Amino acid sequence: MNEELISRVGRHLRSWVTGRPPAGDTPGPEAATVVLEDSAFLGALLGSDAVGPRTIVLAPEARDGQDGRSGATVVGYEGSLSGSEGDASVGDLLFLQTQDYGVSPYMSLLGTTLVRVAGDTDFEMFLADADAARAEGRFAPFAVSPAVQIADLSGLGAHVPGDGPGTRLHVDRDGGVSVSPQGLRLGTAGDSAAALHSAWQRLNAASDVRGAVALGAAVPEEVRGPAILQRPWLARYLAALDLLRDLQTRGITEPRVSGFGRRLVPGLDSVDGALDADDPEAPFLCWTSDKSYVRVTGAGRTFQLGRHAAEITEMLLVLGSAEAVEEHAARNAANAQSGVVDRAAVEWVLAFFADKGISLVPGAPVLETTV
Structure with a gap:
């Protein structure tokens, strides 16, 4: 053969x-x-x-x-x-x-x-x-x-x-x-x-x-x-398994996956109606102790992010708009772990993804380096 x-x-x-x-x-x-x-x-x-x-x-x-x-x-x-x-x-x-x-x-x-x-x-x-x-x-x-x-x-x-x-x-x-x-x-x-x-x-x-x-x-x-x-998120879970298998082939083991057990950004765990909760086509954000990644499922592309860009991306994935990100950041400003999020940073992330032709949510985000 x-x-x-x-x-x-x-x-x-x-x-x-x-x-x-x-x-x-x-x-x-x-x-x-x-x-x-x-x-x-x-x-x-x-x-x-x-x-x-x-x-x-x-x-x-x-x-x-x-x-x-x-x-x-x-x-x-x-x-x-x-x-x-x-x-x-x-x-x-x-x-x-x-x-x-x-x-x-x-x-x-x-x-x-x-x-x-x-x-x-x-x-x-x-x-x-x-x-x-x-x-x-x-x-x-x-x-x-x-x-x-x-x-x-x-x-x-x-x-x-x-x-x-x-x-x-x-x-x-x-x-x-x-x-x-x-x-x-x-x-x-x-x-x-x-x-x-x-x-x-x-x-x-x-x-x-x-x-x-x-x-x-x-x-x-x-x-x-x-x-x-009873589990409308099962399709996303199965897509997460695909993501984790793919990352293992790249030597990235045991990353945390946003929306499964916890979020990278404090306070997002308690958001009702998170836009990425059930959708298997929504991009995934995941991270290890020193690196963060976004997997764009439809495009089959993975990006490595800096911590601040990853946090903004996660907020966009969960909340769906620059305005909602600003509101969330303002409410959690007292939390030292949250950092400062300004509109310019959010718009930069959105523009970066748009330049790559990738829409993460109805509006869209992106990152730094393709893995």
């Missing part, structure tokens, strides 16, 4: 696990990635319009190559990609292990690890970790490891545009089709793309909480739905 194909397979597998479309891919009628548990259903799948030229099909011990009928690229793998525990390899070049969320705190990470919520206990542990991060700023160490990818993000409260049959499919040992091994059944191998999309829409519409399909066979909707509704 050549380097270009193995790189493409890696991107598609990450997409298949998470539900996020592969980078640079636009979801279409056919799936971008399909994983089969049994190659006996490969023929039926390739004979349907649920796959096409943009599709990677991973099938156990299949011969690598392009299917002449559908145009899909077929890639063989060994092991298991669908079980809650196990190992898999693709072309003796790409190796993955899969484990339940509940056992992950006690397992060694030996390489790329897919972590699945495979039942109620796993889901409860996921929620407990999320609650601890939100209230105390304490993130589960395994969850922020760059080696880990948590599966089925839409089922856990993340907003994942594009998740669905146009991005991923899973075919189980009985030929049942869903978007994930833990997902509600959408149909059978060989069903049309239109039928699978229709089932996806119908099953999602039956719940008041988005993401009902991805975990529906593992966690009852009467359990999952209320838990997600």
Whole structure:
């Protein structure tokens, strides 16, 4: 298997696990990635319009190559990609292990690890970790490891545009089709793309909480739905995990994340209706003992800040305007930790971000150096 194909397979597998479309891919009628548990259903799948030229099909011990009928690229793998525990390899070049969320705190990470919520206990542990991060700023160490990818993000409260049959499919040992091994059944191998999309829409519409399909066979909707509704910030929590993994790859370990347990600026903890509280697209401010950073999620950029610029940026992210920042600073002027914030400094931060084409809030801030 050549380097270009193995790189493409890696991107598609990450997409298949998470539900996020592969980078640079636009979801279409056919799936971008399909994983089969049994190659006996490969023929039926390739004979349907649920796959096409943009599709990677991973099938156990299949011969690598392009299917002449559908145009899909077929890639063989060994092991298991669908079980809650196990190992898999693709072309003796790409190796993955899969484990339940509940056992992950006690397992060694030996390489790329897919972590699945495979039942109620796993889901409860996921929620407990999320609650601890939100209230105390304490993130589960395994969850922020760059080696880990948590599966089925839409089922856990993340907003994942594009998740669905146009991005991923899973075919189980009985030929049942869903978007994930833990997902509600959408149909059978060989069903049309239109039928699978229709089932996806119908099953999602039956719940008041988005993401009902991805975990529906593992966690009852009467359990999952209320838990997600009670935690409108879960999408931001999952985005924070992405941030922390990224920072670890840059050698930045154990930073504090604004809005999770505490704020950098005294007094912001008690602000009701903070603009960055729940929004997964809002930039993140985080800091260590000597440095501060802002991660602009949509742009995929990280900036290193001086302390004063970081404080102003955090106030803008939380309060949303230069006027609100001035009012907050005036109210807390007696607090020696707050420092002095004047309008010129706030406008400078806003102008810096605007010059980079980045809007942090309806108004916008920025910093100093891209990391």
